[in-house]
Amino acid sequence: MPDPTQHYPAPATAQLTARKRRLRIAQGILLLFHVTGxxxxxxxxxxxxxxxxxPLNLLLTVGLLLAFQPERSPNFVWFCLVTMAxxxxxxxxxxxxxxxxxxxxxxxxxxxxxxxxxxxxGVNWLMLTYTTGVxxxxxxxxxxxxxxxxxxxxxxxxxxxxxxxxxxxxWQWRFDVIPFQxxxxxxxxxxxxxxxxxxxxxxxxxxxxxxxxxxQLVFFFGLGLLH
Numbered sequence: 001m002p003d004p005t006q007h008y009p010a011p012a013t014a015q016l017t018a019r020k021r022r023l024r025i026a027q028g029i030l031l032l033f034h035v036t037g038x039x040x041x042x043x044x045x046x047x048x049x050x051x052x053x054x055p056l057n058l059l060l061t062v063g064l065l066l067a068f069q070p071e072r073s074p075n076f077v078w079f080c081l082v083t084m085a086x087x088x089x090x091x092x093x094x095x096x097x098x099x100x101x102x103x104x105x106x107x108x109x110x111x112x113x114x115x116x117x118x119x120x121x122g123v124n125w126l127m128l129t130y131t132t133g134v135x136x137x138x139x140x141x142x143x144x145x146x147x148x149x150x151x152x153x154x155x156x157x158x159x160x161x162x163x164x165x166x167x168x169x170x171w172q173w174r175f176d177v178i179p180f181q182x183x184x185x186x187x188x189x190x191x192x193x194x195x196x197x198x199x200x201x202x203x204x205x206x207x208x209x210x211x212x213x214x215x216q217l218v219f220f221f222g223l224g225l226l227h
Contacts, residue, residue: 026064027211033057034219042226055111055120062127068208076202080126083193087125090189091117102179107169128154133197134209147194154190155183160220
């Protein structure tokens with residue numbers, strides 16, 4: 001016979017505890033991968049072994065992010081597909097014309113290419129758009145203001161990524177100079193995607209998003225300080 005004096009956790013409390021545990025596990029996995037990559041790229045004399053895991057790390061990060069999306073409705077799936085497609089084909093136009101970001105070409109680090117652009121680029125655009133879009137939702141301002149803030153966050157992160165991306169052959173710029181046009185182009189494309197993010201009807205909340213953004217920022221900024 002059950003003890004009537006025993007207290008059992010309320011279902012809501014148990015669910016909250018389980019969710020926090022899953023969040024800590026996901027954060028630990030991402031931290032492990034990024035710290036390993038940081039040490040390997042920052043201190044190894046031959047970073048090629050670690051560079052081969054860049055696409056896997058990106059897929060893992062996006063996979064965990066999507067796992068913490070509260071509901072994956074058809075609208076959310078539509079947002080993901082459109083964002084990846086737009087991000088990918090914008091880069092195709094970029095490398096072929098030089099009109100959007102300047103003249104550049106992709107190296108082998110990001111993996112398999114189609115039309116001269118790594119397939120992972122679409123995934124990267126999704127990760128950055130979704131993460132910064134969720135972060136901007138914390139601000140008590142109109143949606144267009146949030147879109148501007150999120151686009152600026154994307155450009156700021158890109159500014160940290162660029163020197164390391166060139167160093168590790170993610171991509172290469174003509175004359176080895178990162179043009180200011182790149183950041184203007186990034187802002188325009190990011191703003192368009194952020195407006196699309198805000199106008200697409202799905203639940204815009206993700207407990208893992210702040211950690212992912214800070215991890216990316218610290219990872220690339222830290223590598224920049226080492227070099």
